[in-house]
Amino acid sequence: MKPKLRTDDWIEKIYALVRQIPRGKVCTYGILAEHAGTRLTARMVGWAMNAAHHIQPPIPAHRVVNRNGLLTGKHHFGSPTLMQELLEAEGFIIKDDQILDFKKYVWQP
DNA sequence: TCACTGACCGTGG
DNA sequence: ACCACGGCCAGTG
Numbered sequence: 119m120k121p122k123l124r125t126d127d128w129i130e131k132i133y134a135l136v137r138q139i140p141r142g143k144v145c146t147y148g149i150l151a152e153h154a155g156t157r158l159t160a161r162m163v164g165w166a167m168n169a170a171h172h173i174q175p176p177i178p179a180h181r182v183v184n185r186n187g188l189l190t191g192k193h194h195f196g197s198p199t200l201m202q203e204l205l206e207a208e209g210f211i212i213k214d215d216q217i218l219d220f221k222k223y224v225w226q227p
Numbered sequence: 228t229c230a231c232t233g234a235c236c237g238t239g240g
Numbered sequence: 241a242c243c244a245c246g247g248c249c250a251g252t253g
Contacts, residue, residue: 164234191234
């Protein structure tokens, strides 16, 4: 009997991982997806983040960026600059919606 | 009910 | 080095 391999299962992993991201670090959709089970579901990670907006506790989705270090989801934060503001508040340097030296701040579980 | 899209990533030509 | 395509899951029209 396989456990219910459903959304709730891996989606919680995603949330847990994102909440484990220390301040001053960032993570990518690919890494989260990979640690959540499948690395090919990076797209769903974004969907999970979207759902994370109305759940508790709040998810620091601003620390989750794409492989390019680009703030792809900034437009989904309610304010197009909210994500950048949050990241800058943590010491990141954002240029053209992109984190400078992003590779140096990548956090891996 | 069927089909398409989505805060992506990796590989191929 | 650049462009194009496929793949995964779930939600919505």
